[in-house]
Amino acid sequence: MKMRAAILYEPNKPMLVEEVTVDDPQEHEVMVKLLATGICHSDLLPIKGQVPQGLPVVVGHEGAGVVEKVGPGVASVQPGDHVIIACIYNCGKCPSCMDGQPSLCLESLPWHLMGSLPGGGKRLHKDQQDLNIMYSQGSFAEYAVVSDRQVFKVKPEAPPDVVCLFSCRVTTGIGAVANRAKVRAGDRIVVYGCGMVGLSVVMGARLCGAGQIIAVDMLDERLKVARELGATHTVNASSENPQVKTMEITGRGADYAFECIGNQAVMMQAFGSIHATGTCVIVGATPAADMVSFFPFEFLFGKTLVGCFFGNLRPGDLPSYIDLYTQGRLPLDKLTAGYYTLDQINEAVDAVDKAKVVRAVVRF
Numbered sequence: 498m499k500m501r502a503a504i505l506y507e508p509n510k511p512m513l514v515e516e517v518t519v520d521d522p523q524e525h526e527v528m529v530k531l532l533a534t535g536i537c538h539s540d541l542l543p544i545k546g547q548v549p550q551g552l553p554v555v556v557g558h559e560g561a562g563v564v565e566k567v568g569p570g571v572a573s574v575q576p577g578d579h580v581i582i583a584c585i586y587n588c589g590k591c592p593s594c595m596d597g598q599p600s601l602c603l604e605s606l607p608w609h610l611m612g613s614l615p616g617g618g619k620r621l622h623k624d625q626q627d628l629n630i631m632y633s634q635g636s637f638a639e640y641a642v643v644s645d646r647q648v649f650k651v652k653p654e655a656p657p658d659v660v661c662l663f664s665c666r667v668t669t670g671i672g673a674v675a676n677r678a679k680v681r682a683g684d685r686i687v688v689y690g691c692g693m694v695g696l697s698v699v700m701g702a703r704l705c706g707a708g709q710i711i712a713v714d715m716l717d718e719r720l721k722v723a724r725e726l727g728a729t730h731t732v733n734a735s736s737e738n739p740q741v742k743t744m745e746i747t748g749r750g751a752d753y754a755f756e757c758i759g760n761q762a763v764m765m766q767a768f769g770s771i772h773a774t775g776t777c778v779i780v781g782a783t784p785a786a787d788m789v790s791f792f793p794f795e796f797l798f799g800k801t802l803v804g805c806f807f808g809n810l811r812p813g814d815l816p817s818y819i820d821l822y823t824q825g826r827l828p829l830d831k832l833t834a835g836y837y838t839l840d841q842i843n844e845a846v847d848a849v850d851k852a853k854v855v856r857a858v859v860r861f
């Protein structure tokens with residue numbers, strides 16, 4: 498059938514919203530009619546040509562909507578179900594999945610990066626040309642055909658323009674705290690970057706009972722939101738040195754530092770903000786060619802540097818995190834929001850790039 502999708506033909510050029518053909522879902526695939534999609538900072542990487550990405554591509558990986566059709570063998574959802582499309586699919590069979598770490602699914606990653614469905618299938622076409630889809634999803638479109646292992650049923654009362662944020666950024670932030678760092682009551686944490694992921698780290702740290710939550714950013718309005726969400730201290734890095742301030746506030750350095758920007762210099766600052774046995778968690782996605790330097794002697798006494806992808810999500814985390822929102826324990830409504838139509842997709846991306854709003858969402 499025909500639908501409209503935003504197509505990226507060339508990095509650093511506006512996406513074009515055009516009519517395309519979408520195939521019916523095949524075995525273990527689901528067609529979702531999108532109701533909302535978030536715009537994540539990672540969407541900017543292919544748009545700016547900072548990661549390898551087959552073109553043309555339909556970008557977007559924070560979709561929420563209603564199941565339109567299901568292919569043979571799909572048992573987990575049926576037409577009419579409200580769903581969230583996670584930013585990854587998990588095979589359920591590889592060593593990572595069997596080890597309870599579906600966010601690190603080994604089978605998913607190649608397809609995820611190549612821009613197709615698991616197994617290489619492509620269901621979107623512009624004239625005779627197959628279109629790639631970002632992160633096996635491509636949510637900047639009216640419909641997405643995705644693996645049934647990437648779709649999770651949600652309660653219909655949860656608003657799609659909030660649910661979609663859990664597809665990537667909110668889950669990434671909360672999971673980094675709860676699953677990767679495993680922050681305990683009383684821990685001292687510092688978070689660099691107060692975009693959606695960093696603010697989700699703040700909310701996650703509050704839920705885990707962190708004693709001190711230091712939020713670092715260069716924009717006062719974001720720091721204000723961080724305080725409303727649970728930060729106990731804020732540091733504006735354009736006027737104060739966040740490493741020095743973290744030492745002052747904590748007395749010895751943070752137990753955990755979270756880098757949520759994807760910036761080499763900030764990663765070094767975050768690592769420098771933890772104490773001799775603290776842990777620095779790299780959450781931000783950098784351009785593929787970036788490198789970072791550390792002094793090896795800093796590792797001598799036990800400093801730890803770890804990565805974290807999609808919050809090291811565990812099976813079942815997504816619906817429970819959305820429940821935290823519906824219970825009022827994740828105050829996402831406090832975040833500055835901008836709502837756009839699909840035709841305004843380039844404007845929406847620009848708002849994210851220039852940090853005009855935290856919660857940029859396309860509503861369909």
Ligand SMILES: [Zn+2]
Nearest residue numbers: 588591594602
């Ligand atoms: Zn797997």
Ligand SMILES: [Zn+2]
Nearest residue numbers: 537539665666
């Ligand atoms: Zn993302």
